[in-house]
Structure formats: structure tokens, C-alpha cells
Amino acid sequence: MMKDKIGEQVSALFDDELDENEHEMLLRRLKQEADLRGALSRYQIIGDSIRHNLDVAATTSMAQTVSSRIEQEENISTLIASNKSSRILKPVAGLAIAASVAAMAVIGLQDMGDFQSVQPVPQRIVQVEPQPQVNVLPVASGTHWDKQQPETERRLNGYLVNHSEYTSSISLQGMINYARIAGYDSKNAQSNK
Amino acid sequence: MLFFVRQVTLILFCVMTMPAFASKNDPEAKVWLERMSHAIKTLNYEGVFVYIHGKQMETMRIVHKNVDGEEQERLLSLAGTPREILRNNDRLICILPDVKSVVVEKSRPKNYLPIGLQHITKNIKRYYHFHMGGVDRMAGRDAVKIDVLPKDSYRYGYHLWLDKKTAMLLKSDLVNEEGDPVEQIMFTHIDIKDHIETDKLEPTISSDGYKWFKQEKSEQVEKTSSQWAVKKLPAGYMKGMQKKHGLPMSRMPVEHLMYTDGISSVSVYIEAMNKAKPMMKGFSKIGAVNAYTTIVADYYVTVVGEVPKATVKFIGEYVHFNPGKD
Numbered sequence: 001m002m003k004d005k006i007g008e009q010v011s012a013l014f015d016d017e018l019d020e021n022e023h024e025m026l027l028r029r030l031k032q033e034a035d036l037r038g039a040l041s042r043y044q045i046i047g048d049s050i051r052h053n054l055d056v057a058a059t060t061s062m063a064q065t066v067s068s069r070i071e072q073e074e075n076i077s078t079l080i081a082s083n084k085s086s087r088i089l090k091p092v093a094g095l096a097i098a099a100s101v102a103a104m105a106v107i108g109l110q111d112m113g114d115f116q117s118v119q120p121v122p123q124r125i126v127q128v129e130p131q132p133q134v135n136v137l138p139v140a141s142g143t144h145w146d147k148q149q150p151e152t153e154r155r156l157n158g159y160l161v162n163h164s165e166y167t168s169s170i171s172l173q174g175m176i177n178y179a180r181i182a183g184y185d186s187k188n189a190q191s192n193k
Numbered sequence: 194m195l196f197f198v199r200q201v202t203l204i205l206f207c208v209m210t211m212p213a214f215a216s217k218n219d220p221e222a223k224v225w226l227e228r229m230s231h232a233i234k235t236l237n238y239e240g241v242f243v244y245i246h247g248k249q250m251e252t253m254r255i256v257h258k259n260v261d262g263e264e265q266e267r268l269l270s271l272a273g274t275p276r277e278i279l280r281n282n283d284r285l286i287c288i289l290p291d292v293k294s295v296v297v298e299k300s301r302p303k304n305y306l307p308i309g310l311q312h313i314t315k316n317i318k319r320y321y322h323f324h325m326g327g328v329d330r331m332a333g334r335d336a337v338k339i340d341v342l343p344k345d346s347y348r349y350g351y352h353l354w355l356d357k358k359t360a361m362l363l364k365s366d367l368v369n370e371e372g373d374p375v376e377q378i379m380f381t382h383i384d385i386k387d388h389i390e391t392d393k394l395e396p397t398i399s400s401d402g403y404k405w406f407k408q409e410k411s412e413q414v415e416k417t418s419s420q421w422a423v424k425k426l427p428a429g430y431m432k433g434m435q436k437k438h439g440l441p442m443s444r445m446p447v448e449h450l451m452y453t454d455g456i457s458s459v460s461v462y463i464e465a466m467n468k469a470k471p472m473m474k475g476f477s478k479i480g481a482v483n484a485y486t487t488i489v490a491d492y493y494v495t496v497v498g499e500v501p502k503a504t505v506k507f508i509g510e511y512v513h514f515n516p517g518k519d
Contacts, residue, residue: 025479121280154475159462159497165285165298166434166451167458167498179253179281179378180246180480181287182270 157181198424209500219325220504228360229353232256235259236361239393240332241271244341246376246480258389265394277398288398295400297407298431314328317455320344320429329354331363331382341456347504349481359385367481376481421448421463425511427504429454452508459498466491475501485509490516 162183224410239256252271268278272378274291285295328339335357342350350372354364364379434452440447448463472493477484485505486495494512496505 068451076467109338136286149473152477152486153468155462155495156465156479156497159460159484160479160482161285161287161296161298162440162449162462163426163451163458163460163497166449166460167453178268178278179242179251181481182251182253182268182276 199475216243219226219323221325222323223342225337225339226356226512229362231353232356232360233362233417234264235386236359237387237389238361238385239389241376241381242380242383243377244480249449256389256393258394267394267396269397275398278397279396286396288396288400290398290403293403293407295403296421297405298362313492316429320454321350321456326352329356331356332383334358334363334383336363340449342368343370344470345428346501347429348454349375349506351456356385361385366435367499382500399437419448420515420517421450421461422513422515423452423508423511424510425507426452430457430459430508433458435478457498457504459496459500459504461508461512462495462497463489463512464491464493464495476506478502487512490514 164178164181237258239254240295241252242252244251244253251273254269256272258266268280270276276290277288279286279288279499283299285298287298289296291350296420305500315449320343322340322342322344324340324341324342329336329338331354336354338356339353339355340350341353346369350368350370352364352366352368352423353362355361356363361383363383365377366374367376369375413517420481421435423432433453435448435450437446437448439445445464448461450461452459452465454460466488472486472495474486474488477486481499481503483505484495484497484498485502486493488494489512494509494516496512497507
């Protein structure tokens with residue numbers, strides 16, 4: 001797959017294993033494509049996370065650090081509401097950024113091969129009713145579906161919200177359902193780094 | 194707290210209505226789960242918790258209030274783009290500043306999923322173990338641990354830490370068959386109070402100028418006959434409901450089938466294909482939620498649930514379309 005190829009090249013660039021032609025071509029693409037630059041950042045963070053052996057135990061320890069930092073902040077909600085969050089929360093967010101972006105990227109890479117983009121090809125001729133124009137639910141960048149195709153992510157977001165509502169009476173971790181929705185925006189975080 | 198209340202209602206019902214099972218496992222676990230159910234529903238509290246999945250961590254503030262049985266809840270992300278979720282008995286509102294949007298879903302009744310409950314409660318012991326897991330300390334409070342562990346690879350298990358004094362849930366680990374954590378939530382701080390000020394449940398993010406996306410179509414009644422069915426399910430899962438309804442993202446009705454084993458649950462969403470909005474086939478995941486999309490006839494079929502990848506694939510592959518029905 002094309003994405004796999006580019007992924008391999010970015011990885012090789014990061015490891016200094018890219019031949020000269022590929023190196024030049026990839027740099028040209030990096031100049032032109034923000035997504036690719038994002039991928040490069042993720043590789044760097046993956047490397048950092050691997051070197052630091054980041055795992056759940058580590059992030060639990062981080063949680064305690066975050067807790068103490070949060071407790072030091074007064075009226076944090078008010079600060080967020082007045083659009084000062086990025087400056088004031090930076091020390092807190094920094095920890096989460098490293099962990100979250102690395103994990104995002106790792107998960108995304110692991111599963112990349114499972115996915116294939118398809119155009120719907122009707123298997124038989126059907127009468128299709130005209131579909132009304134609707135506002136399309138935006139792709140909320142704070143959610144972390146590991147596949148980035150916008151339309152797929154939109155629909156998955158919608159399904160997730162709906163599923164959470166229908167099943168919250170069953171799930172022992174119902175609150176997590178909503179934590180996913182309200183979750184941290186790692187895409188913006190990495191671009192802000 | 195609505196988020197917690199709904200999550201435990203059914204499993205508590207399951208445990209309470211199967212004394213034979215409870216006695217074979219740990220009866221004390223049953224008592225603690227009953228207390229937890231009451232605590233999370235009736236307590237007023239505010240706190241900060243972390244949500245960890247894989248190597249990713251997110252920090253949330255939560256406020257919960259119960260006045261005369263009416264619950265209100267507010268969840269706010271504290272890192273990155275501020276995002277807020279407000280919930281009461283009627284509506285779930287997601288305020289998403291990063292995309293200047295507000296998404297509104299109708300809240301579901303607390304006692305949803307009546308179908309199959311009796312069967313599930315009788316059989317849940319075949320699929321999970323329930324045990325007391327000792328004592329610990331969480332969020333600065335003494336805690337007891339309860340383990341709910343799966344017996345096969347089609348469902349996750351849970352380790353729950355409850356406040357020794359109030360039985361409030363302080364930490365929850367969702368684990369796979371090997372016992373490895375898939376997702377965790379942990380309160381780093383929690384205040385349990387007599388009273389929560391009303392302004393603490395007001396949104397702090399202004400939604401002026403945002404687009405609103407509402408679930409506009411009212412839900413249709415339960416379907417007794419449909420062109421869609423899942424021909425085979427992983428052991429222990431039963432159909433909880435099946436209906437057509439709207440979603441905030443689309444005005445076209447979506448066929449929705451829901452399956453549960455009493456603790457784990459899976460939704461199947463079926464939408465007519467639209468050339469202008471192609472979906473990707475295959476797997477995706479967000480935290481412990483796995484999704485699997487495939488095409489059946491001329492429809493996208495997407496299976497979503499807090500279950501292992503194997504479960505969504507299993508169910509997705511047995512979705513069957515019968516054009517002669519409906």
C-alpha cells in the first residue's frame with residue numbers, strides 16, 4: 001500500500017537508512033505535505049517513547065504527576081473557558097502529549113495493513129432514493145480512531161456516541177465511553193509542539 | 194452519576210439475581226457491587242480522573258449531582274483542546290470547540306435493554322468470574338478491589354477499586370484475556386460532597402456561533418421483523434434490541450442492532466452505501482473500542498463495541514441480509 005511505503009520511508013529517514021534518491025524525494029514531499037510532516041513527528045515521539053520504555057505503569061505514574069500539577073492550578077475550568085488553556089496547561093499537557101501521540105502512532109501503524117479504502121460498488125442495480133442535504137458531522141480531532149480517513153472517522157464518531165448511549169447501562173466502564181469522546185486532541189498537540 | 198450509573202445497572206442486576214452464581218464466586222463482591230451502584234447514583238461529587246489506553250493518557254474533570262433522583266453530570270477534558278460533555282436525564286450534549294460544533298443525542302432510559310436479561314443473568318457465570326481482590330489505596334482513600342474476569346477471548350474483564358467508606362468507584366481497569374490492561378480510568382482526586390453548586394454543571398465553553406448537530410428523527414419502535422440479522426454470535430451474546438433510528442451525522446435512518454452478554458456490548462450499524470461518502474473497510478480502534486466495517490449487499494455494515502477485535506469481526510462476518518423481509 002502507498003501509505004505503508006511512505007511510512008517505511010519516513011521510518012527509514014528517521015533511522016538514517018534512506019538511499020539518496022528516496023531521501024531527496026521524501027524531503028520534497030515533506031515540504032509539501034503537512035500530514036507527512038506529522039508522521040515524521042510521530043516517529044520521533046515513538047522513538048522517544050520506546051527509549052523511555054513508556055508503558056501503562058509509566059503513564060500511571062504520570063497520572064500522579066498530572067494530578068499534582070492539576071491540584072496546583074486554581075479554577076482550571078475557568079481558565080480553559082477564557083481561552084488561556086494552551087499557555088497555562090502546557091506543563092500538564094506536555095506529559096500527555098508524549099504518551100498519547102506516541103500511542104496513537106503506534107496503534108495506527110500496527111493496524112494500517114488491515115484497512116483498505118473502497119469505493120462502494122453496487123452488486124446489483126437498485127432504486128436509490130435521493131438523499132437530503134445535511135450538515136455533515138465534523139471529524140472531531142480529539143477522538144482517536146486509528147484510521148484517519150475523514151468520512152470513516154465521522155461515521156465512527158457518530159456510532160461511538162450512539163453506542164455509548166445505548167449501552168451505558170451495561171458497561172462497567174461507561175464513563176470511559178465519554179472520556180473517549182471528550183478526549184485529548186493529539187493532532188493539534190503534535191502540530192503545536 | 195449517570196455515566197457510572199448506567200454502566201453498572203445491568204451487571205448489578207445480573208449479580209443480584211443469581212444467588213447460585215454469587216455463592217460460587219464471592220458473595221462479598223456482590224455486596225460491594227450493590228453498594229457501588231447506589232453510591233455512583235446518589236452521591237454528589239466532583240473530581241479529576243485520568244483515562245489511559247495503551248500509552249495514551251487523557252485527563253478529565255467530572256462533576257455529578259443528584260437532586261431528588263434527577264441526575265446531572267458534566268465531563269470536561271483538561272488537556273489539549275477543551276471539549277465538554279453535559280448530560281442529564283433528557284439529553285447528551287457534546288461541545289467540540291476544535292470543530293466549532295455541538296452534537297446532541299437523546300439520553301436513553303436507565304433500564305434499557307430489557308430483551309434477554311433473564312437469560313443473560315442465568316448464564317453470565319459461564320463467561321465471567323467474580324472475585325474480591327483485596328484492599329488498596331486510590332486517590333488518597335482506602336479502597337477494596339473487585340475482579341470481573343472473562344473466561345474466553347470474546348470479552349474483556351474488569352478490575353474495580355471502590356472507596357471503602359462510600360463504595361464509590363475510584364479506579365477501573367479494563368483487561369484482556371491475558372489480564373493485560375486495555376483501558377484504565379483512575380481518579381487522582383475526588384471530593385464527595387453534600388451539595389454541588391449549580392454553576393459547576395454549566396458549560397464553560399461558549400457555543401456561540403457553533404453548528405449544532407441533532408438527532409432529529411424520533412426513534413422508531415422496536416422492530417420485530419427486519420431484513421437484517423446476525424446469523425451466529427460468539428457464545429453468551431444475545432440480541433438486546435433492533436431498531437431503525439437517526440443519527441446526528443445523518444438524516445437517513447440507520448439500522449441498529451445491539452448485542453450483549455450482560456457486561457460487554459456490541460452495536461451493528463447498517464447504512465445504505467453512498468458513492469459520495471465512501472467508508473473504509475476493515476478494522477479501526479479507539480481505546481478499548483474496536484470497530485469492523487464490511488459491505489453486505491449495497492450497505493455498509495459497521496460493528497462497534499468495547500470488545501476484542503475478534504468479537505467485532507466474528508459478528509460482522511455473520512451479518513445477513515434478507516431482501517425478502519421487512
